[in-house]
Amino acid sequence: MELIQAGGKGKVAIYNRDGLYWLRWSYKGKRYSLAVGHSQVKPTRALAGRIEMDMAAGHFDSSLESYRPKQDQKVDQTSDPVLGVQELWQMFMDARRLAGTSEFFINNRFKSLARNLARWGKDITSEDTARAFIEYLRSRQSPTTANDNLRHLKSFGRWAVEQGHWQANHFERLQHAKVQIAPKRDNPFTADEVRLFLQTIKTDATYYKYHDFCYCLFHLGTRPSELIGLRWSAIDFTRRLITIAESLSRGDDGKSAGYARQRKSTKTGNVRVLPMTESVYSLLTGRFQESQPKSPDALVFTSPTGRAIDDHNFSQRCWRSICQRAGIPYRPPYIARHTALSHIVESTGSLAQAAAVAGHSSLRMVSQTYGHLVSRVQMPSYEG
Incomplete structure (x- = not known):
């Protein structure tokens, strides 16, 4: 059976089997099918359009009598087409x-x-x-x-x-394959690994232009999509503050390319203000002077072609390549955020500070993830 026109909400699907056209659709939770005879596709599409208009206007004839072919064209309606x-x-x-x-x-x-x-x-x-x-x-x-x-x-x-298409679920008794659990790779980068990663990308002939983006991923603890969407208007150089209020996220269709990304609020909907360390301030000041953005709404970080960064492309090409060159076990870019928050907790002992940087209004999630870093267990020692 050949699908001629796809259906959907308020739409009629058209199929052809051996020259016989069939219409199939749903209305108010009920499925309908109608054989329209050995006709041309044009009048079949016209009939499908008429049914769609009747459904939209509330004049749908559930008996289907007004849609059936005339007596001299009547076809056998007793058997539904078998769909593949x-x-x-x-x-x-x-x-x-x-x-x-x-x-x-x-x-x-x-x-x-x-x-x-x-x-x-x-x-x-x-x-x-x-x-x-x-x-x-x-x-x-x-x-x-x-x-x-x-x-x-x-x-x-x-x-x-x-829906009455199958008499039995052919997949029901099939068993899932056993999966060997791979070791977790979400452990944060160590301080030495961060330094090695940044040194490696800074001198890489292909990916050196992503150095500043990676540097800020490790030092600001933002989500990648938040840093991808960061605009110059969000940076206050006078007070040395960065406002994180939005992201440039993948579209609803899952496409990650720059043209397909959509500007949204942060994942939690919270706005947070992050202080710049001296190194971050120096890096962004230099970047601003070099790029001379024409608009405050211009992106701080872009791809080498000047477009919004494609996070999938960046992860699989640049990030993975730099990890390999530096001899660092691969972890995805998102772990840079996990790394920043872990080091904040380890150095300050404050879950509240980590929550503020992460953008969580509650300490519960931060405590579950990083609470073990606040007070490490001291084991007894019996040696004088």
């Missing part, structure tokens, strides 16, 4: 979207599965074919990712049964 797994997956995504699943989640999780279903190119009609598809995923993905996808496919199978 790709068409069903599209309908499942539409249903989840209507149920409130975010577009970000759909684009990042469900659409990648749709692409894999298309690459696999087969239908799923039994537990054996479902198992074959899972094995295909495991040959291309990490065990953790494949297990996540199996969980989504089980949910899809339950939906297909509930």
Whole structure:
């Protein structure tokens, strides 16, 4: 069966099977399907548009009599077309979207599965074919990712049964693969590692232009998206203060490129003011004098081409490369924030200061993460 026109909220999907056009849609929680005969696609699209207009205006004929072909064109309406797994997956995504699943989640999780279903190119009609598809995923993905996808496919199978497309959930009895837990890599950078990292990137022929951005990641404790979105207007050189009130985050579709990023408030919605150390003040003053920004709304840090930094690109190319060159175990850029907060707690013994820098109004989260650094356990010593 060929999908001619995708459906969705308030939309009618058009399918073609052996020259027979079918319309499928949902209205007020109920599914409808209508065979329109061996017609041309143009009048079929016109009928789909009419149904969509009737639904939007509240004049929808739930009996479907006003939409059926005339007597001389009447076709057999007794059997619904059998939809393939790709068409069903599209309908499942539409249903989840209507149920409130975010577009970000759909684009990042469900659409990648749709692409894999298309690459696999087969239908799923039994537990054996479902198992074959899972094995295909495991040959291309990490065990953790494949297990996540199996969980989504089980949910899809339950939906297909509930909607009457399948008699049984072909994925239900399939087992998740055992995953060997890798050692955690979220431990903060040591002071020596920070110094080595910054020395390495400062002299790197390819990535030296990201040195100032990395320096501030380690010294300000901001989220990467907050520093990516930092504007010159947020820096008070007279009082040596930086106001963190917004971020330049990935769009709802998950794209990380500069053109796709969206300006938002901070993750917690809090505004915080950070003092500049002498080194940060000197670095930003020099950067301001060198760049001579034309507007106070210009970004402080940009890519070498002058655009907003693509955090995924930066992490996988620049950051990973510098860690490798410096001989430092890789941790993602976000750990620079964790590093700054850990060193604040270790040097001051104050969870409140770490919470202020982190932008948390409550000490609970900071205490859970960094409380062990405040008072280290003193073990007994019996030697004179």
